[in-house]
Amino acid sequence: MVSKQNINIALIGNPNVGKTSVFNQLTGLNQQVGNYPGITVEKKIGFCKLPTNIKANILDLPGTYSLNASSIDENVVIELLLNKNDKLYPDVALVVTDVENLKRNLLLFTQIKDLEIPTILVINMADRMKFKGISLDIPYLEEHLKTKIALISSRKGFGIQELKEMIITYRTISTEPCLNSSVIDQDYFDSLRKAFPNQLLYKLWLVITQDVNFLNLDRNEIRSSFTKSHSDLKRLQQKETIKRYQFINDVLKEGLKIDTSIAKDYRSKLDRVLTHKVWGYVIFFLILFVIFQSIFEWSTIPMDYIDASFASLSAYTAAELPAGVLTNLISQGIIPGIGGILIFIPQIAFLFMFISILEESGYMSRVVFLMDKIMRKFGLSGKSVVPLISGTACAIPAIMATRNIENWKERLITILVTPFTTCSARLPVYAIIIGLVIPDTHLFGFLNMQGITLMLLYLLGFGTAIFSAYILNKILKIKGKTYFVVEMPNYKLPLFKNVGINVIEKTKAFVFGAGKIILAISIVLWFLASYGPGKSFNNAEQIITESHINDPLNDQDFENAVASQKLENSYIGIMGKTIEPAISPLGYDWKIGIAIISSFAAREVFVGTLATIYSVGGSDNEVTIKNRMAAEVNPATGEKIFNFASGISLLLFYAFAMQCAGTLAITKKETNSWKWPLGQLVLMSGFAYIVALIAYQILK
Amino acid sequence: MYQEIIAFVVLGIAIAFLIKKFFFKGKKSDKDCGSGCGSCG
Amino acid sequence: MHTTIHSLKKGEQAIIKDFDIDVVPLKLLEMGCLPGNTVELLQIAPFGDPLFLNINGSHVAIRIETAKEIEVDIIKLNLW
Structure with missing residues (x-):
């Protein structure tokens, strides 16, 4: 048989063992991130060229402590490993372990071995062995664990080449289980084996104990004839775990020595x-403070640069391309639109950088530990801190990060309140409005007022999230078993490459x-703003000329007047004017109204929408969005549209x-009901309207 | 004239894309976890 | 009243004796919380809860309500 030129490799391991670093080392930037069908679990596949021209698809499975799944992320691991027909079913499994936590990490290894897949044991963080006084007897361990062992350090990058060479010999790796766990209830497992002689015993056991899909076998059929009470099953799982640990302890007694001196x-x-x-809290708040100050201070430089570059690019294309509809679309619709996207990149990059540093370093678990008791008073869990902090990047992954909260009520409340945290999509809106209405002065010489306003907005987001959690905790009547287990990983210097x-x-x-x-x-939007029905749009030039018959305008003023006459009577102008009565008590004109409506698709559309509306409305292209907004006045009162009151509102x-x-x-998906997302939409937006109304009426 | 034709083709593509994204989400959702902030990974 | 993990003082070590399997999560067992293994209380969070433990080499934090369910025998360290 010709050896296969394309193999599948699955990376499996506990959380915090450096699995992602191994993945990055093997694949570099050659990876794809997607989702598993139907569920929002991240699916990372990378590609890697092995010696002798074999191509490998490397699948980075979600971190799991064992094959006893307690979340949909962990279910993904089991479903893949049980389904031989999956096109990603691994030819070889790499179980990644941390040399300092080998005992616990091997539990998962022994389970994977029971599935009879060729398995390589990857012992990571080998560079720490000397420091920790650890020595390993690799031949002994390989013999007793019936595997091959790769000793690597994904941090220092050694052992990777050897690992690649080991992978291509996967056909020679034993697929024999390393212990016989069926002794925990011999009679039960014997009858199970008799009933399904063609199936792997451990697979059957997983089907009985887990909530997973299993092809070719009707789960109900197995379950009905081999059912046990929940409590009995758990007792057996405990026995199984003890059995596995006994085996691991016996092997490690010989194979692993630690010189504690x-x-x-x-x-x-x-x-x-x-x-x-x-100090714990002081340090935590200091870190948050530094993050928010630096995001604002650092990212304004590239943001201003991007803003200005796109403004001049617009002007350049308008001047250089032949005049016409398409040129207008490009210079007023497409270029400002692309600018409106790229302008977010600095802030998003900074935010994700900080969040991934906090997670990589192991500090995030300390925050969970520190905050649990406080958060519980509000019906949340210490683990809610992670979604609330990563919600500052985006609520979508943050809501997915609630999956490791064991208690349903705590989890539901976290999901419902997370959208209050200031996500990165709000940031550009805040940035532009703060830039317009808050003076750029420094308090005590170093605290930037604009930075402080931004930080207050973040605190407001957190505060509202926690306050509404408190109320939800009182209202919602959900009882459930509550427990809380969080691993406190070793501190690590975050790796530049991973971040x-x-x-x-x-x-x-x-x-x-x-x-x-x-x-x-x-x-x-550009089309809606550039076309309109009826005479008042199509005859704009004539109308302006007639209305100024006694005081003729110069060319520039005439063009501007025509442009704004057209905009007001375009389709978008009509839509905006229709909703104006609803939003004018909040201090907004119809242009802001349009921006707010389009923001219901996604908040960040706000800036882009204003950019488009103002580009169409003005004749001079070489002005940045910010300057256009600052120059906008209310034609009736002559007051600035973006003043302090309307800005705060x-x-x-x-x-x-x-x-x-x-x-x-995502809320619908995670809660499995329309009730919760609809509640979020109506209550949050209603609350926003009332608060903005009150603020404007007081401040104006 | 040709400018107008191309511009309206672009509009058509944009509208088709938005309709696909927001109204046929059921089918697409397995690959895409949301339309909003996009940084869904 | 039994001695449980909750009765440990900071820095104290104990041997896990027994617990009610229905109230202690399986995940904790997988972390090494099994009869016969050692447990050490490393740190108590501000406000007294949760507890930061070293169970059989695994560093985990659990809440007091779970800690109360796990019976232990305290190892008396003879310092002299």
Whole structure:
């Protein structure tokens, strides 16, 4: 038989073992991120060329502690490993472990071995062995675990080449289980084996105990004849776990030696400070403060640059291309639209950089530990902190991150309140409005007022999230078993490569995901703003000439007057004018109204929409969006449209309103009901309207 | 004239894309986790 | 009243004796919380809850309500 030139490799491992680093080392940037069909679990596939020209598809499975799944992320692992017909079914499994947690990590390894897939044991973080006084007897371990072992350090990058060479010999790796776990209830497993002689015993056991799909076999059939009470099953699972640990302990007694006199430990020292009852919180809030200050201060430089470049590009195309509809579409619709997407990149990149540093370093678990008791008072869990913090990037992955909250009520409340946190889509809206209405002065010489306003908006988001959680906790009557287990991983210096790849992936997802929508909406808006029904649009020149018959305008003023006459009577102008009565008590004109309506697809459309509307409305192309907004006045009163009162009102509206179709969709998926997303939409937006109304009426 | 034709073709593509994205989500949703912020990974 | 993980003082070690399988999550068992294994209380969170433990080499945090369900025998360290 000709050896296969394309093999599938599955990367499996506990969380916090550096599985993603191994993945990145093997594949570099050659990876694809998608989702598993029907569910929103991230599916990462990478490609790698192995020696002797074999191509490998490497699938990075979600981290799991065992094959006893407790979340849909973990279900993905089991479903893939049970389905031989899946086109990604692995030819070889790499179980990634951390040399410092080998005992616990091997539990999953022994389970994978029971599935009779060729398995390589990858012992990662081998560079720490000396530091921790660990020595391994590799031949002994290979013999007793019936596997091949690759000792690597994904951090230092050694052992990767050897691992690649080991992978191509996968056919020679034993597929024999390393222990016989059926002894925990011999009679039961014997009868199971008799009933389904062609099936793998451990697979059957997984089908009985787990909530997973299993091809070719009717689960009900197995379950009805081999059913046991929930409690009995759990007792058996405990026995199974004990059995596996006994085996692991026996093997490690010979195979792993730790010289504790050499071992150094800085974890406990760091923990003493980072989880201290005063310093812990001080450090946590300092970190948050630095993040928000720096996002604002640092990203304005590239943002202003992008804004200005696109403004001059618009002017250039308008001047150079032959005049016509298409040229206008390009210079007033498409270019400002693309600019409206790219302008978010600096902030999104910074935010994801900080979040992935916090997660990579192991600090995030300390925050969970630190905040649990406080969060529980509000009906949340310490684990809700992670969604609330990553909600500052985007509510969609944040809501997905609630999956590891064990208690349903705590999880539901977290899902419902997460959209209040200030996501990166709000950031550009905030940035532009703050830039317009808050003076750029410094308090005490170093605290930027605009930065402080931004931080207050973030705090407002968190505060509202926590306050509404408190109310929901009182209203919702859901009882459920509650427990809380969180691993406290070792502190690690975040790897530049991991952080970098993560930032690139997320930014790419934004540009090509949301970006396409923003661009399409910009194009549609341009048409709606450039065409209109009836005389008042089509005869704009004539109307202006007639109305100024006694005081003729100069060319520039005439053009501007015609443009705004056209805009007001275009399709979009008519739509805006229709809703104006509803939003004028909030201090908005019809142009802002259009921007708000289009923001219900996604908030970040706001800036792009205003950019398009103002580009169409003005004749001078070489002005940035910000300057156009600053120059906008109310024709009736002569007052600036973006003044302090309307600016604050807009900020508050965007802080509270539920304007994200994507978040509504993910809430529906995660709660399995339309009730919750509809509640979010109506209550959050209603609340936003009322707060913005009050703020404007007081401040004006 | 040709400018107008191309411009309206572009409009058609944009509208078709938005309709597909927001009204036929059921079919597409397995590949795309949402339309909003896009940084869904 | 039994001695449980909740009765441990900071820095104290104990051997896990027994627990009610229906209230202790399987995930904790997989982390090594099994009869006969050692447990050490490393750190108590501000406000007294949750507890940061070293169970059989795994570093995990659990809430007091779970800790109360796990019976242990405290290892008396003879310092002299």
